[in-house]
Amino acid sequence: MTDPYRERRERVLASLGDACLVLPSAPVHIRNNDVEHEYRQDSDFYYLTGFDEPSSVLVLRAEAPRVVLFVRPRDPERETWDGLRAGVDGAKALGADEAFPISELAAELPKLLENSSRLYYRLGHDRGFDDRVLAALDVVRGRAKLGKWWPVQIVEPATLVHEMRSIKSEHELGLLRRAMEISAEAHLAAMAKTRPGCYEYEIEALLRSIFRKHGAERPAYEPIVGSGPNATILHHRKNDRRMNEGEVLLIDAGCEYGYYAADITRTFPVSGRFSPAQRELYEVVLEAQRASIAATCPGATLDDVHAASVRVLTDGMVRLGLLAEPASEAIEKQTYKRYYMHRTSHWLGMDVHDVGPYFDRGKARPLCAGQVLTIEPGLYVRADDGDAPAQFRGIGIRIEDDVLVTADGCEVLSEAVPKTVADIERATAS
Numbered sequence: 001m002t003d004p005y006r007e008r009r010e011r012v013l014a015s016l017g018d019a020c021l022v023l024p025s026a027p028v029h030i031r032n033n034d035v036e037h038e039y040r041q042d043s044d045f046y047y048l049t050g051f052d053e054p055s056s057v058l059v060l061r062a063e064a065p066r067v068v069l070f071v072r073p074r075d076p077e078r079e080t081w082d083g084l085r086a087g088v089d090g091a092k093a094l095g096a097d098e099a100f101p102i103s104e105l106a107a108e109l110p111k112l113l114e115n116s117s118r119l120y121y122r123l124g125h126d127r128g129f130d131d132r133v134l135a136a137l138d139v140v141r142g143r144a145k146l147g148k149w150w151p152v153q154i155v156e157p158a159t160l161v162h163e164m165r166s167i168k169s170e171h172e173l174g175l176l177r178r179a180m181e182i183s184a185e186a187h188l189a190a191m192a193k194t195r196p197g198c199y200e201y202e203i204e205a206l207l208r209s210i211f212r213k214h215g216a217e218r219p220a221y222e223p224i225v226g227s228g229p230n231a232t233i234l235h236h237r238k239n240d241r242r243m244n245e246g247e248v249l250l251i252d253a254g255c256e257y258g259y260y261a262a263d264i265t266r267t268f269p270v271s272g273r274f275s276p277a278q279r280e281l282y283e284v285v286l287e288a289q290r291a292s293i294a295a296t297c298p299g300a301t302l303d304d305v306h307a308a309s310v311r312v313l314t315d316g317m318v319r320l321g322l323l324a325e326p327a328s329e330a331i332e333k334q335t336y337k338r339y340y341m342h343r344t345s346h347w348l349g350m351d352v353h354d355v356g357p358y359f360d361r362g363k364a365r366p367l368c369a370g371q372v373l374t375i376e377p378g379l380y381v382r383a384d385d386g387d388a389p390a391q392f393r394g395i396g397i398r399i400e401d402d403v404l405v406t407a408d409g410c411e412v413l414s415e416a417v418p419k420t421v422a423d424i425e426r427a428t429a430s
């Protein structure tokens, strides 16, 4: 099997010309006192190395050594506390032409920057690391009188790496599909286990346990488990409420598997049966989601995908008496935003809100085969909204699937999670 990381580095190297790229690993964040937050590698760094240790730096350059890694050295005493390290030899085994202990960065980096015309580096993201890169540039600039040249431009690496990450390879799609399978199982289990009297955190615990049971590293984001009025809070995260008969439960949760994220939302009745008002709102959101999925194909834009949902949702708001003015006027004046205040899609991949440009000089970019996006329309009627018909107050609905753009349309990757009223009522009854 070809090494996907090597293949990606080769693609970056091929477009670097005589430039070089410097990419540090994610920093370690302290949680409190001497306890660290769980470490997760920077997505770009992992995309190009498959290496998950902190205190590492990748350098790619036109001349040999073309691939250089700085890493934490082996250290039996530290390893007894914190686990094994790959060390310099391990870094070479990953495919680096040259590897150094991270303590040698200040001495080695200037040499590696020599004779490159441009430096791809994400300036301003990590001020501490900026200092180290700028110090290295200063050293190599001082060697000009020896006939060396140095990078006179610093270029945003997103222009290279994020363009690549936005089109998913078969290898990446395999990991995404596995993340979807695990997340689908978790959503199905949540539907089956939810009962009046459950606490939101019990369902959150169930989701997390199924993610881990299948080897997913972690949730791709903090799971949202919102019952009753909490379903109208877009990023509800306390998950501490006891749910009651007659309410809906909104679950927005997906796992991260092999560094790839699923992002799935379903809304279902706590007691297994939608009330007439819940069902009316639900059917509008489902129809909106179908319209957006139908609009997803190469050449369309995320604005088109969003507009398809806005049209159906706004028609529904007018029909159900949430809005008094005609739908065309509500869209024009954006009064629909009272009940649908977010966008319909974002990119999905290693990051749940994945990288990749949405616009090209202000113009929405056309979709391409291989891109993955979410489609997640919703309707949210606050409990204290005195203008809304009483039966809709305190109901929030969101339906979110993850969709791959294909050559002639799209494929819903998260299809295994029930979403019609009949299928949901069946899944919650089991």
Ligand SMILES: [Mn+2]
Binding pocket: 263, 346, 374, 376, 400
């Ligand atoms: Mn999402």
